[in-house]
Amino acid sequence: MPEQPENPRSVAVVGAGQAAAVAARTLRRRGFTGTVTLIGDEPYAPYQRPPLSKELLDGSQRPEDAELLSEDWCRDNDIVLRLGAEARRIDTTARAVELADGTRVPADRVLLATGARARRLPGVPEGDERIVHLRGMADALRLRALLRPGGRVVIVGAGFVGSEVASTALARGVTPVVLEQAQVPLAGVLGPRLGSFCADVQRTSGVELHTGDTVATVRTTPDAVVVTTRSGLEVAGDAVVVAVGALPNTEVADASGLSVSNGVLVDEHCRTSVPGVYAAGDVANHKHPLYDRWVRVEHFDNANKQAMAAAKNILGRSVVYDDPHWFWSDQFGLNLQHCGDPHGWDRLVVRGSLDERDFIAFYLADGVLRAAFAAERGGDVYTAKELIARGARPDPGLLADEDTDLTELMELAEPVADAARTKG
Numbered sequence: 028m029p030e031q032p033e034n035p036r037s038v039a040v041v042g043a044g045q046a047a048a049v050a051a052r053t054l055r056r057r058g059f060t061g062t063v064t065l066i067g068d069e070p071y072a073p074y075q076r077p078p079l080s081k082e083l084l085d086g087s088q089r090p091e092d093a094e095l096l097s098e099d100w101c102r103d104n105d106i107v108l109r110l111g112a113e114a115r116r117i118d119t120t121a122r123a124v125e126l127a128d129g130t131r132v133p134a135d136r137v138l139l140a141t142g143a144r145a146r147r148l149p150g151v152p153e154g155d156e157r158i159v160h161l162r163g164m165a166d167a168l169r170l171r172a173l174l175r176p177g178g179r180v181v182i183v184g185a186g187f188v189g190s191e192v193a194s195t196a197l198a199r200g201v202t203p204v205v206l207e208q209a210q211v212p213l214a215g216v217l218g219p220r221l222g223s224f225c226a227d228v229q230r231t232s233g234v235e236l237h238t239g240d241t242v243a244t245v246r247t248t249p250d251a252v253v254v255t256t257r258s259g260l261e262v263a264g265d266a267v268v269v270a271v272g273a274l275p276n277t278e279v280a281d282a283s284g285l286s287v288s289n290g291v292l293v294d295e296h297c298r299t300s301v302p303g304v305y306a307a308g309d310v311a312n313h314k315h316p317l318y319d320r321w322v323r324v325e326h327f328d329n330a331n332k333q334a335m336a337a338a339k340n341i342l343g344r345s346v347v348y349d350d351p352h353w354f355w356s357d358q359f360g361l362n363l364q365h366c367g368d369p370h371g372w373d374r375l376v377v378r379g380s381l382d383e384r385d386f387i388a389f390y391l392a393d394g395v396l397r398a399a400f401a402a403e404r405g406g407d408v409y410t411a412k413e414l415i416a417r418g419a420r421p422d423p424g425l426l427a428d429e430d431t432d433l434t435e436l437m438e439l440a441e442p443v444a445d446a447a448r449t450k451g
Contacts, residue, residue, distance in 0.1 A: 035135035036061040038341060039124045041114045041279055042140030043067025045075065045327060046308030046334035048095035050138055053338035055104050064107040064132050065096075066114050066124060071164050072096055077327050079167040080191035081357060085198055086171060090164055114141075116282035119301050136303050136341045139280060139291055140334065143273035143309040143325055148183065151245045157252050157266045158245070161188060162273070173266040176200030181254050181264035183242055185212035187356045189270035190225070193234050194358035204235040204262045206254065211238060216369065217400055221388055224381050224402075232359040235262075273325055275310045288312060290323040295347045297337035305341060307333040316349040317416065318368045318397075326354035351415040353408070364405055366412040367398030376426045379404065387411065394420045410434055 038054060040047045043065045051063050065073070073095040082088035101108055113127035123131040145160035152158060159170045170192075174180060178201045182189045185207035193203035209215070211222030212229070229236045240256040247253070251263040275290040286292040286300035290312030297305045297313070308330040312323040329352055336348035353366040361384060372390035379386030387401035387408065396419050399411035410433040414421060421439070425431045 034343075035059075035341065037064070037134045038062070038136045038138065039064045039066060039132045039134035040138045040140055041066050041117075041124060042138075042142055042276075042308070042310075043069065043071075043073050043108065043110065044140060044142050044308065045073070045095065045330040046140035046142070046337075047138070048073035049331050049334040050140065050307065050338040050341075051096065051104075051106050053335045054342070055106075057339065057342055057344075059342055061135075062107065062133075063105070064109060064134070066109045066112050066126070066132060068111065068113045069163060070111045072098065072101070072108060072110065074164060075327070076163075079161060079164070080188050081195055083164075083167045084171050084174070084192065084195045090168070093164075114279050116279060117301075117304060119283060119304070122303070136305065138334075138337055138341065139285075139299070139304065139306040139310060140308045140330075141276040141279060141310045143275045145269065146272045146274050148242060148245075148269055148271060150242075151267075151269060152247055155247050155252065157247065159266060159268050161192065161268060161270060170266065170268065174199045174201045175265065178202070178265040179204065179263070180266045180268060181206065181252065181262050182268045182270060183254070184270035184272070185209075185225075185229070185236065185238070186270060186272070187213070187354075187358075189268065190229065191356060191358050192268050192270065193229065194232070197233055197359075201265075202233070202235065204264065205229065205237070206240060206242065206256060206262070207236065207238045208241045209238060212236075216365070218369070218372070218375065218390075220375060220381075221400055224384075228359050228361065228384070273309065275312070275323065277310060280306070280310075289321070292321070295349065296340045296345065297333060297348055298340065305337045307337040313348065315368070316347060317351060317418070318370065320370065322352075322368060324352050326352065328353050349416075351412050353412055355405075361402050362405060363400070363402055364408040365398070365400045366408050367396070367415040369398035372397055374423065376423045378407070378427050378429060389421075389423075389426050391423070396421055396426075407433055410437070413437060 074093040115125045123133045145162040182205045196203040212225040214222040244255045252267045253263045255261045277287045280291045291306040293306045295316045309325045315322045332350045336346045339346040356363045369390040371392045374391040376389040385403045387404045390398040401408045
């Protein structure tokens with residue numbers, strides 16, 4: 028982009044999900060009075076996605092309950108919603124977002140919050156309503172109609188989304204069959220011991236869990252969708268949910284000449300390779316100051332906090348985004364929480380009891396606390412997150428000792444020095 032005005036008069040947000048909604052609210056709350064336009068390809072106003080696999084899916088929440096920005100709020104705060112509109116590229120010379128219908132949205136600053144789409148499996152038929160890739164509101168409502176008591180659903184993937192769908196299906200009286208290619212669920216995130224814990228939770232709850240196997244074919248019949256695995260296992264269901272991860276939506280960034288690698292590359296200020304263009308949320312691959320590596324995170328809390336940081340930087344606040352990351356999952360009657368980045372961990376310390384499903388597990392790398400995973404211990408996760416942010420090297424014996432108050436370890440952890448960091 029050409030030289031940017033010191034005080035932007037207009038901001039366009041490409042995307043209308045969690046990150047976009049938070050960015051819009053932050054801009055207004057921080058006193059920005061210029062034009063704010065949210066451009067989303069879905070017909071819905073911004074809404075929360077975590078309920079898609081839980082409250083919306085089980086019917087306890089209505090679609091409007093998940094709304095993030097009401098039409099009244101947008102009107103009162105002069106937010107322009109361009110819904111059902113596909114953005115094609117950013118004209119970095121004329122400072123405008125080009126839409127598929129040929130119109131242009133002028134913007135001194137642009138925030139890419141295009142999110143991610145569900146990963147597809149090769150060979151899975153397209154167009155059958157009984158095959159669901161759970162990513163948006165329409166997907167959740169369609170799947171909800173397919174989860175009929177006494178029925179059966181096949182779920183490909185035992186990650187957090189697949190596990191939550193299995194938990195919700197059970198609560199609706201539907202038998203879930205889960206297929207996972209790894210030997211245990213979430214092996215890449217939690218490791219074999221905690222992955223085995225998750226497998227045990229599923230099986231004892233009533234899930235038919237098959238691990239160490241991959242999908243060979245998916246075929247449809249008038250009465251069912253049939254999945255055959257490489258080992259020869261054949262399972263049929265009223266519906267199949269494919270939950271094998273997500274891919275960042277980088278098409279606009281690619282067309283605009285931004286640096287892209289597993290998402291839109293951004294620095295600690297959420298800035299892309301093009302001046303005046305920022306990115307946040309699932310699409311942003313962030314050079315994390317705490318972990319000193321590129322990290323792309325697909326979590327609700329990250330979308331919130333990164334969008335706030337991006338909005339503040341758009342307004343010239345110079346805020347470093349260095350959050351350790353945190354997410355939660357409610358499944359099978361348990362509240363599970365995770366924080367940090369376990370990449371490269373070499374030691375696992377458990378406080379509490381896996382058998383009693385009441386514990387927190389700490390992941391350390393060269394003595395530094397990098398991540399934590401807990402069942403029913405949300406308060407401990409909060410403290411662990413603070414320790415991670417401080418680059419703490421806690422005594423493993425004290426971490427495991429139930430008689431040691433984790434908050435006392437805060438006094439032994441010096442804050443990470445960074446004179447440039449601003450939280451304002």
